[in-house]
Amino acid sequence: MTSEPSAESAGQREYGRRRSLGSIKLSNATFYACLSIIGGTYVLLIIAMLLADATYMVDQTFKSAAKSPTPWQTALSENPIATAFADPKIRYSIWLSLVSCTLAAVISLIVAVPMGYLLSRHQFPGKRLLDAVLDIPIVLPPLVVGLSLLILFQFPPFAWFARSIVYQVPAVVIAQFSVACAFAVRTMKSTFDHIDPRCEKVAVTLGCSRAQAFGRVVLPEASRGMMTAFTLAWARALGEFGPLLIFAGATRMKTEVLSTSVFLEMNVGNIEGAVAVSLIMVAAAILVLIVTRVWGVRDVTL
Amino acid sequence: MIKVENISIRAGEFALDDISLRVPAGKYGVLMGKTGSGKTTILESILGLRSVTSGRIRLADEDVTHLNPAVRGIGYVPQDGALFSRMSVRDHLAFALHIRHVDRKTTEERVRELADMLHITPLLERTPLGLSGGERQRVALGRALSFRPRVLCLDEPLSALDTDTRVQMCELLNDVRRLTGVTTLHVTHNLDEAERLADCLFRLTDGKIETKTNP
Numbered sequence: 300m301t302s303e304p305s306a307e308s309a310g311q312r313e314y315g316r317r318r319s320l321g322s323i324k325l326s327n328a329t330f331y332a333c334l335s336i337i338g339g340t341y342v343l344l345i346i347a348m349l350l351a352d353a354t355y356m357v358d359q360t361f362k363s364a365a366k367s368p369t370p371w372q373t374a375l376s377e378n379p380i381a382t383a384f385a386d387p388k389i390r391y392s393i394w395l396s397l398v399s400c401t402l403a404a405v406i407s408l409i410v411a412v413p414m415g416y417l418l419s420r421h422q423f424p425g426k427r428l429l430d431a432v433l434d435i436p437i438v439l440p441p442l443v444v445g446l447s448l449l450i451l452f453q454f455p456p457f458a459w460f461a462r463s464i465v466y467q468v469p470a471v472v473i474a475q476f477s478v479a480c481a482f483a484v485r486t487m488k489s490t491f492d493h494i495d496p497r498c499e500k501v502a503v504t505l506g507c508s509r510a511q512a513f514g515r516v517v518l519p520e521a522s523r524g525m526m527t528a529f530t531l532a533w534a535r536a537l538g539e540f541g542p543l544l545i546f547a548g549a550t551r552m553k554t555e556v557l558s559t560s561v562f563l564e565m566n567v568g569n570i571e572g573a574v575a576v577s578l579i580m581v582a583a584a585i586l587v588l589i590v591t592r593v594w595g596v597r598d599v600t601l
Numbered sequence: 602m603i604k605v606e607n608i609s610i611r612a613g614e615f616a617l618d619d620i621s622l623r624v625p626a627g628k629y630g631v632l633m634g635k636t637g638s639g640k641t642t643i644l645e646s647i648l649g650l651r652s653v654t655s656g657r658i659r660l661a662d663e664d665v666t667h668l669n670p671a672v673r674g675i676g677y678v679p680q681d682g683a684l685f686s687r688m689s690v691r692d693h694l695a696f697a698l699h700i701r702h703v704d705r706k707t708t709e710e711r712v713r714e715l716a717d718m719l720h721i722t723p724l725l726e727r728t729p730l731g732l733s734g735g736e737r738q739r740v741a742l743g744r745a746l747s748f749r750p751r752v753l754c755l756d757e758p759l760s761a762l763d764t765d766t767r768v769q770m771c772e773l774l775n776d777v778r779r780l781t782g783v784t785t786l787h788v789t790h791n792l793d794e795a796e797r798l799a800d801c802l803f804r805l806t807d808g809k810i811e812t813k814t815n816p
Contacts, residue, residue, distance in 0.1 A: 497679045497680075497683035498683050498684075498685060500645075500648075500650050500670075500677070500679065501677055501741075501744070501745075502696075503670045504648055504650070504670050504675055504676070504677040504745075505671075505677075505745075505747075505748065506671050506672070506674075506700045506701055506748065507671060507700055508671060511700060515696075515700075516685050519687040519688075520687055522687070
């Protein structure tokens, strides 16, 4: 007990009026309701889009199956997805997509790791400019990226290789890489930003060279970020379309990837085919998401 | 011996001039000062993580002023430990020895010896995730001492710990000094820590160092 006058004993009055409990509760409830509704609308849109694709597919399958004498067999063997898989053009496009996206993602990661590390840890003249340059592929309209690549290959030394690259398979990988890499660099920079630089300082005082500190301490810490960067680059490459159309063309059995297939099927009025290929891409995207999440969870509980 | 002679350090807007201090061989020096006074900056200069613009730094009569931090041979315990999240406690203790190509048998012995001294033997197979504050600091201390440095630098090693753990850690640090005879510079803003540990006390105020031996 102190003898000094307290606010209670001095009979001080609080300024103003306290809000009633009811009005605070109502206000809080309204606040969270608004947050949920606004956020939920977007989630619903995403799910509804995927559901619509699936429903359309099932609908078409049943329509064609109903006309056939053996409906179940027809539904299994002649639904649009099975038809798409049976088409050698689509099979090639799936194969090329898998290979080119993986290649583009691997190259992106190889570039993104050192670049992200430099940007995260070191100050050098022109760093702000470099940072801005790295945003160009992200903000540039995709078609412009493709056109710029095409024009670039008019000039030496690029022009010397133009015959074996432009409108050929390598162009697919280059177009995918040129956009996907920017995302991988951003991811790796933020990964390294979140790793305590004192870890490297300690490693250096223990006798490590810069490269040893990077390889033995920083890279293992960054493995999860590298996985994220790879996945992001892969997904980005899978969805790439604009630059591909201009720089690699849309030649069947040659430079056709899944996004090109959707476009080509739509062009010939085969909406079922386009939706079927889209669903294959949705499945691939979901698979990538699951793989990353599973890998990530195991990582956290380590 | 740690001997800092009239060093000047520039770090952006921040500057320290004419800083001198001397910790005799085998003694425990404590550098005190307010947050932002530049204690860590001085420690980083001794470690070689920050370059000095003038003056000299000597460790056991060797001039290390411009020497690469990797070859100074100083054990470093940073604030909060900065443990390597992907390595087990055993790997932490063996890390410097691997880098220095120490053979497997000696490494294993050294790890056992350190774990024994710091009471972390039951933790050897665990990763830093889930270690308590005191345990983390003991691992960080073991990692710093692993290669038998002549000099140990501690940057607020106990600041994140509760009072009881801090008292225990002070006793442990006293044991470590007795067992290893390592010359230590310990940076802190906690007077209690300083009184428990210091052979020589340095107080950094307004960019000037005041020395009190045997407080």
